[in-house]
Amino acid sequence: MLENSDIVVEALCKVFKKGKPDEVRAVDGVGFSIRKGELFGLLGPNGAGKTTLIKCISTLLIPDGGSASVGGFDIKREPLRVRQHIGVLTGGERSLYWKLTPVENLRYFATLYGVPRKVIKDRIDYLLDLMGLTDKASVRVEKLSSGMKQKLSLARVLAHDPPILLVDEPTLGLDPYFARFIRDFIKNELNKKLHKTILLTTHYMDEADELCDRIAFMNRGKIEALDTPDRLKQSMPQKQTLEIKCQGTLEKETFSDVREAASINISHEDGFVYLRMNTDNPEVILSSIIELIREKAQIFSVRVTVPTLEDVFVHLTGASLKDG
Numbered sequence: 220m221l222e223n224s225d226i227v228v229e230a231l232c233k234v235f236k237k238g239k240p241d242e243v244r245a246v247d248g249v250g251f252s253i254r255k256g257e258l259f260g261l262l263g264p265n266g267a268g269k270t271t272l273i274k275c276i277s278t279l280l281i282p283d284g285g286s287a288s289v290g291g292f293d294i295k296r297e298p299l300r301v302r303q304h305i306g307v308l309t310g311g312e313r314s315l316y317w318k319l320t321p322v323e324n325l326r327y328f329a330t331l332y333g334v335p336r337k338v339i340k341d342r343i344d345y346l347l348d349l350m351g352l353t354d355k356a357s358v359r360v361e362k363l364s365s366g367m368k369q370k371l372s373l374a375r376v377l378a379h380d381p382p383i384l385l386v387d388e389p390t391l392g393l394d395p396y397f398a399r400f401i402r403d404f405i406k407n408e409l410n411k412k413l414h415k416t417i418l419l420t421t422h423y424m425d426e427a428d429e430l431c432d433r434i435a436f437m438n439r440g441k442i443e444a445l446d447t448p449d450r451l452k453q454s455m456p457q458k459q460t461l462e463i464k465c466q467g468t469l470e471k472e473t474f475s476d477v478r479e480a481a482s483i484n485i486s487h488e489d490g491f492v493y494l495r496m497n498t499d500n501p502e503v504i505l506s507s508i509i510e511l512i513r514e515k516a517q518i519f520s521v522r523v524t525v526p527t528l529e530d531v532f533v534h535l536t537g538a539s540l541k542d543g
């Protein structure tokens with residue numbers, strides 16, 4: 220057990236349909252550790268193995284190999300101690316009783332988790348207030364919008380005040396308003412203010428980029444890279460892309476004297492000509508490029524973009540984070 224780590228995963232494997240022709244190595248030798256108080260992101264496309272990994276760590280599935288400990292407790296030897304220390308939010312599942320009200324749901328789950336009876340009421344009041352659900356306290360869950368249900372699911376996860384949270388695709392399918400609320404809540408309230416250690420999975424690169432201290436890229440059951448969002452982006456061979464949109468006729472030969480000319484790409488889209496090139500210092504070459512273009516075409520816009528996590532993921536894996 221590494222000191223100061225809340226989650227340590229070593230060579231973890233989970234295989235479905237073992238030995239069959241359609242065997243799936245959903246988690247295939249995964250290892251990482253998450254520091255106390257860290258907001259750690261597992262980013263990968265659908266089918267990467269994120270949910271399976273969360274299920275193993277939260278003791279819902281027994282892994283086929285490797286080990287993991289959570290809050291200092293081994294998932295195989297001390298699953299009950301692990302469960303006491305974690306709150307698990309899994310997406311897309313009915314984790315609430317729809318016929319009951321928010322108060323009844325929270326009371327049920329707090330009792331289930333052994334929260335002392337005399338603090339349950341205060342705890343529920345606190346959680347409903349925290350999620351902005353106080354005025355819905357007595358409305359049946361089935362009458363709440365999906366965004367409010369997700370807020371309540373998150374409150375449920377916090378019922379026993381666990382120090383470690385595992386949140387699986389927390390904003391999946393939510394409208395932008397609730398997605399923003401949930402993101403801000405996870406980052407500012409749960410992580411920064413309450414110092415929860417958080418393992419979050421997502422296939423939204425912006426979400427991982429915005430929220431996470433460190434990110435592990437997961438693809439086909441394996442971790443392909445692990446670092447801070449900034450360092451992952453800085454690891455790209457090309458640092459910046461210069462894009463100039465114009466109308467006229469441009470040929471690659473026009474720019475043969477420009478430094479880094481080899482990376483120039485000219486394409487025709489929607490009646491415009493786009494010149495794109497990878498460059499480390501666009502400000503140095505920009506004026507000479509513009510001069511060359513002006514002789515042949517009219518410039519409409521000039522843009523410099525930096526690599527996104529999506530670019531890094533595509534670069535590392537050849538796969539896309541987008542669905543399909």
Ligand SMILES: Nc1ncnc2c1ncn2[C@@H]1O[C@H](COP(=O)(O)OP(=O)(O)O)[C@@H](O)[C@H]1O
Pocket residue numbers: 235236243244245263264265266267268269270271272
């Ligand atoms: N219970 C199961 N039985 C068989 N295959 C499964 C099961 N659960 C997940 N899988 C497969 O394991 C792989 C990883 O799935 P999952 O962990 O849900 O990925 P993610 O959460 O990243 O989308 C997928 O190929 C999926 O089809």
Ligand SMILES: [Mg+2]
Pocket residue numbers: 269270271387388
């Ligand atoms: Mg999943």
